[in-house]
Amino acid sequence: MAKINDNFLKLPGSYLFANIAHKVTTYKEEHPDAKVIKLGIGDVTQPLPQASIEAMHGAIEDLATKERFHGYGPEQGYKFLQDTIIKNDYNPLGIDLDSTEVFVNDGAKSDTGNIGDILAVDNKVGVTDPIYPVYIDSNVMGGRSGDLQKNGMWSNIVYTPCSADNHFIPQLPKEKVDIMYLCYPNNPTGTTLTKAQLKTWVDWALANDVLIMFDSAYEAYITEKDVPHSIYEIEGAKKCAIEFRSFSKTAGFTGVRCGYTVVPKELMATAANGEKVALNGIWNRRQCTKFNGASYITQRGAEATYSEAGKKQVRKTIDFYMGNAKIMKQELEAVGLTTFGGVNAPYVWVKTPRGMTSWEFFDEMLHQANVVGTPGAGFGPSGEGYYRLSAFGERENCLEAMERIKNWLKK
Numbered sequence: 578m579a580k581i582n583d584n585f586l587k588l589p590g591s592y593l594f595a596n597i598a599h600k601v602t603t604y605k606e607e608h609p610d611a612k613v614i615k616l617g618i619g620d621v622t623q624p625l626p627q628a629s630i631e632a633m634h635g636a637i638e639d640l641a642t643k644e645r646f647h648g649y650g651p652e653q654g655y656k657f658l659q660d661t662i663i664k665n666d667y668n669p670l671g672i673d674l675d676s677t678e679v680f681v682n683d684g685a686k687s688d689t690g691n692i693g694d695i696l697a698v699d700n701k702v703g704v705t706d707p708i709y710p711v712y713i714d715s716n717v718m719g720g721r722s723g724d725l726q727k728n729g730m731w732s733n734i735v736y737t738p739c740s741a742d743n744h745f746i747p748q749l750p751k752e753k754v755d756i757m758y759l760c761y762p763n764n765p766t767g768t769t770l771t772k773a774q775l776k777t778w779v780d781w782a783l784a785n786d787v788l789i790m791f792d793s794a795y796e797a798y799i800t801e802k803d804v805p806h807s808i809y810e811i812e813g814a815k816k817c818a819i820e821f822r823s824f825s826k827t828a829g830f831t832g833v834r835c836g837y838t839v840v841p842k843e844l845m846a847t848a849a850n851g852e853k854v855a856l857n858g859i860w861n862r863r864q865c866t867k868f869n870g871a872s873y874i875t876q877r878g879a880e881a882t883y884s885e886a887g888k889k890q891v892r893k894t895i896d897f898y899m900g901n902a903k904i905m906k907q908e909l910e911a912v913g914l915t916t917f918g919g920v921n922a923p924y925v926w927v928k929t930p931r932g933m934t935s936w937e938f939f940d941e942m943l944h945q946a947n948v949v950g951t952p953g954a955g956f957g958p959s960g961e962g963y964y965r966l967s968a969f970g971e972r973e974n975c976l977e978a979m980e981r982i983k984n985w986l987k988k
């Protein structure tokens with residue numbers, strides 16, 4: 578009989594969203610008239626930019642002709658998209674990249690998980706805590722996690738806690754780490770690092786031969802000047818970091834599926850024999866073997882987000898979500914809650930009042946206000962005592978939810 582990759586058996590079920598769904602369903606059964614507002618899930622709600630819609634229609638017409646038909650495309654993405662990405666996302670920041678350093682994919686989740694394919698099992702992995710669960714779970718599958726302990730942490734993963742106590746600024750790990758995951762602006766906390774703070778991490782990585790996995794899926798939401806959009810804004814970062822980006826939160830592509838990964842040519846890792854190897858070539862080999870590219874239609878749609886019209890439409894939707902975030906933050910603060918994030922990211926990270934746990938706060942908010950968010954503890958041990966509200970909802974739901982929370986907490 579075939580033997581399974583036992584690492585998969587180490588993973589506990591994904592209880593977070595299942596548990597939330599179960600609690601909401603039970604509540605609705607008991608209170609059939611209640612209108613529950615969901616501000617929990619990290620998915621967008623507004624339609625795609627019109628420019629992308631038109632470009633994708635055009636791409637389909639291309640495929641309908643013999644002359645402009647496209648079959649298999651380059652595994653790394655079409656050059657028209659790679660070049661457009663570099664010109665619009667990097668050159669304005671003073672960053673120069675070659676098209677062979679940009680790998681177009683079907684979304685950032687895939688590559689933040691897949692990147693482990695090209696890295697040895699005995700790397701020590703570090704994460705900030707709380708965190709987007711993919712980084713840890715994919716390393717569990719890859720055999721790098723050790724065992725799950727009673728405190729909710731994996732024995733072989735290094736956690737750097739982020740909470741109000743340290744203003745959500747992670748401290749450099751004291752232990753030896755080979756690979757460090759950073760996500761800024763952060764999901765779930767919505768907080769950011771300044772350029773100087775990120776430079777501390779890059780300098781540390783360069784000095785200690787650490788590979789940084791930088792997830793900047795939310796960079797388009799940055800409003801403050803001193804917050805870097807790309808890790809390559811920091812000198813030397815091309816020697817120590819891979820960057821993951823996505824059109825999902827930027828342009829509503831959560832269902833269309835498109836993102837990209839930047840692997841600079843200068844980025845090296847060590848082979849077992851001590852030789853230095855460029856990660857770019859190894860990642861290219863991996864992609865060519867296991868991935869056949871994002872669809873032509875999708876890539877034309879992604880390209881269109883950078884057109885003049887596309888940029889305006891993208892900006893308008895992001896401004897709309899950030900308008901929600903601003904309202905949420907103001908209203909929650911007005912009833913005495915302490916909030917973080919929501920300024921450079923579409924998430925508001927709420928401190929639970931009166932020492933309540935994340936799940937106690939979840940239950941009370943569901944029962945007293947009929948509003949659903951996400952318990953912070955679901956994103957890691959340091960998320961305990963916090964609660965995530967997403968700004969991706971409709972405005973009227975957002976306003977109604979705030980009104981209900983106010984009425985509940987004023988009691």
Ligand SMILES: *Cc1c(COP(=O)(O)O)cnc(C)c1O
Binds near residue numbers: 619684685687
């Ligand atoms: C939503 C999200 C992504 C993007 O995922 P896609 O696969 O591109 O849809 C990546 N990282 C984080 C932290 C996210 O929240």
